[in-house]
Amino acid sequence: MANVGVVGVQWGDEGKGKIIDYLSGFADIIVRFQGGANAGHTIVIGDKKVILHLIPSGILREKTYCIIGNGVVMDPEVLEKEIEELKGLGYLQDDRRLMISGYTHVIMPYHKKLDALKESRSAKKIGTTGRGIGPAYEDRVSRMGIRVVDLIDRKVFREKLKANLEIKNFLIRRYYKDEPLMIRDILKKFEPYRKMLKRHVTDSTSFLHKAMAKKKKILFEGAQGTFLDIDHGTYPYVTSSNTIAGNISAGAGVPPSAVDYILGICKTYTTRVGEGPFPTELPGPEGELMRKIGDEYGATTGRPRRCGWFDAVLVRRAVKLSGINGLSLMKLDVLDSFDTIKICTHYKIGKRLYEEPPMALQDFYRCEPQYEEMPGWKTSIKDARRLEDLPEQTLRYIRRIEELVGVPAAIVSTGPDRESTIILTNPFA
Numbered sequence: 352m353a354n355v356g357v358v359g360v361q362w363g364d365e366g367k368g369k370i371i372d373y374l375s376g377f378a379d380i381i382v383r384f385q386g387g388a389n390a391g392h393t394i395v396i397g398d399k400k401v402i403l404h405l406i407p408s409g410i411l412r413e414k415t416y417c418i419i420g421n422g423v424v425m426d427p428e429v430l431e432k433e434i435e436e437l438k439g440l441g442y443l444q445d446d447r448r449l450m451i452s453g454y455t456h457v458i459m460p461y462h463k464k465l466d467a468l469k470e471s472r473s474a475k476k477i478g479t480t481g482r483g484i485g486p487a488y489e490d491r492v493s494r495m496g497i498r499v500v501d502l503i504d505r506k507v508f509r510e511k512l513k514a515n516l517e518i519k520n521f522l523i524r525r526y527y528k529d530e531p532l533m534i535r536d537i538l539k540k541f542e543p544y545r546k547m548l549k550r551h552v553t554d555s556t557s558f559l560h561k562a563m564a565k566k567k568k569i570l571f572e573g574a575q576g577t578f579l580d581i582d583h584g585t586y587p588y589v590t591s592s593n594t595i596a597g598n599i600s601a602g603a604g605v606p607p608s609a610v611d612y613i614l615g616i617c618k619t620y621t622t623r624v625g626e627g628p629f630p631t632e633l634p635g636p637e638g639e640l641m642r643k644i645g646d647e648y649g650a651t652t653g654r655p656r657r658c659g660w661f662d663a664v665l666v667r668r669a670v671k672l673s674g675i676n677g678l679s680l681m682k683l684d685v686l687d688s689f690d691t692i693k694i695c696t697h698y699k700i701g702k703r704l705y706e707e708p709p710m711a712l713q714d715f716y717r718c719e720p721q722y723e724e725m726p727g728w729k730t731s732i733k734d735a736r737r738l739e740d741l742p743e744q745t746l747r748y749i750r751r752i753e754e755l756v757g758v759p760a761a762i763v764s765t766g767p768d769r770e771s772t773i774i775l776t777n778p779f780a
């Protein structure tokens with residue numbers, strides 16, 4: 352396959368980082384197409400740990416080009432830090448390998464401030480990452496946003512910033528009764544960003560189309576997960592972008608036909624950070640055990656993730672929404688010590704059974720998950736390298752997931768290391 356899209360099929364944190372690292376070895380170009388610094392991926396280089404929020408981890412490969420696409424909302428403060436860290440470790444010596452679309456919207460200090468104020472003052476918190484994502488996408492839609500191409504032009508930037516600050520400061524001062532932001536402070540802070548961005552700004556649409564004409568291999572890297580999608584997720588407990596594969600086209604500037612294979616990244620249980628419904632959540636000791644074994648703490652905010660059983664109702668919907676061709680089943684080893692393992696096959700609301708998630712949020716909260724229970728395997732599977740190395744019960748669990756969601760497993764991950772990965776289908780092959 353020439354081009355592969357990778358998306359999360361649950362509430363994010365499915366382990367996309369590990370699989371993207373693997374797949375980036377086969378790709379010439381990696382493109383982020385939505386989200387921003389709300390995503391996070393920890394990379395260990397020798398004794399150093401780097402958390403990348405914006406730059407695709409493929410930047411660590413020698414020849415891969417990485418693109419921050421137009422669908423991303425980009426925080427220059429985060430980007431500068433990541434670039435410096437990478438350069439300090441000897442990576443990214445060639446600026447041309449990191450490209451940012453001129454159309455990418457910039458996260459401004461007032462976006463982060465408004466995100467924090469809204470969360471701290473509102474009775475119904477979303478539990479955002481506080482990275483200014485929602486307010487930045489709001490401005491994009493209301494046509495007030497500042498794009499990279501605007502920021503690098505000093506005059507345009509000043510004009511747009513002035514117009515924005517008038518409104519934002521009115522809101523900050525009058526509604527939130529907080530300190531306004533000063534234009535001169537922002538202009539000063541952003542001067543080095545302007546210079547940095549000039550080195551990376553590219554017509555990435557044109558670059559990608561030329562690359563496709565030359566049959567280069569492209570990996571489209573999704574962030575978050577299907578049920579955080581602004582349209583198809585558990586609204587309003589969602590992020591502010593479309594996270595499903597359909598957004599690859601709009602967020603990267605390629606036609607839908609450019610993507611040949613969609614890989615869905617799927618934990619073999621379920622986790623969620625932030626507020627919102629979670630039918631299969633285990634608030635008791637079983638959930639705590641999953642959190643402990645699976646090290647379920649957010650890479651961006653460090654918050655503990657809520658944990659629960661595998662929810663086939665959600666993943667079935669995600670498979671349809673993104674046209675998933677194969678699943679990468681993640682963190683299967685986290686279930687090693689459970690006596691029995693449950694899979695939610697349906698929801699019950701009142702007396703009725705449902706195969707699909709409900710539309711109304713209040714119904715989501717009323718869902719009673721209907722479980723099938725399977726025997727656990729009670730042994731470590733981290734050394735399995737082929738499907739045949741897995742215990743019979745593990746295989747049965749995998750087969751049942753495949754049956755319930757209607758798509759085959761392409762990859763099975765049995766541990767955090769690169770070696771603990773069983774490749775059944777390489778999407779790039």
Ligand code: IMP
Pocket residue numbers: 362363364389390391477478479480481482483484485574575579588589590591624625626
């Ligand atoms: P925002 O994207 O910061 O506005 O947060 C909105 C919701 O999406 C919150 O529930 C966050 O916890 C969740 N969220 C955002 N990014 C991620 C992610 O990368 N992984 C998991 N959850 C996320």
